[in-house]
Amino acid sequence: MERALRQYDGPLSMARFHTMDFISQHDGQVRIQEISAGVDITVGAASRLVDRMVTDGLLIRTSDASDGRSTFISLSVKGRAAFARTQELLDDILAEIFSEVNPATITAVTEALGEIDQSLRKFEA
Template sequence: MEIKLWNGLDAHLEATVGVSLATFQALAAIRSTAGSARVQDISVKMSITVGATSKLVDRLERDGLAVRSANPTDRRSSIVALTQTGATTVAAAEAAAESHLAGMLGDILPGQEATRLLVQLTALQDYDIITTNRS
């Protein structure tokens, strides 16, 4: 079911907004850190390697969705910030994703259950279970 949801959402985002699900997730990760983040921050939020994140950020820059600049507090890293196009794109992709998933899950889950599930999944995604020790 997860693969079906992922592939369906990826295709829907490509068709309606013109971005992949991975691009949407990267833009959302940057937005969640007040609109700018280090590559490492994006990597942690997306649970992918720094190398893969760097290549993804290269594509965001190429597409005019984000820009890199020198990190004023750490010369070894750079800051990735959303462009105005990136901010507009992530908002449009978020609306399209929520609508699509609610439509897909609405047939399975009654009433507001689909919306509640999406809220819970977002909360889980934002919760870093790898670095948080709950013992």
């Protein structure tokens, strides 16, 4: 997917897209520790990624009024636009990929992945 996004001049890498997707799914304001856990990277890696994204104008840091040591991370206007454009590109890429696959195969794989997901959830407790 990373290569396909580059071919279509996508504005975000998959790492940046996943980070922004996580933020957008959590009311648009999260802490670094939550990003780390949500996208399964270390706190240090999340901090460096967020630093670069803030520098690039994609994210905004806001001080937590109740805890001056903590900050919230949210999407900037530029970030929301880049996120939306990348989502559109990914939808187009996936549609192109799956257009060549038999619908019955897609259904069978989807059902199998659902079963696997349910089995894996037993270990998340």
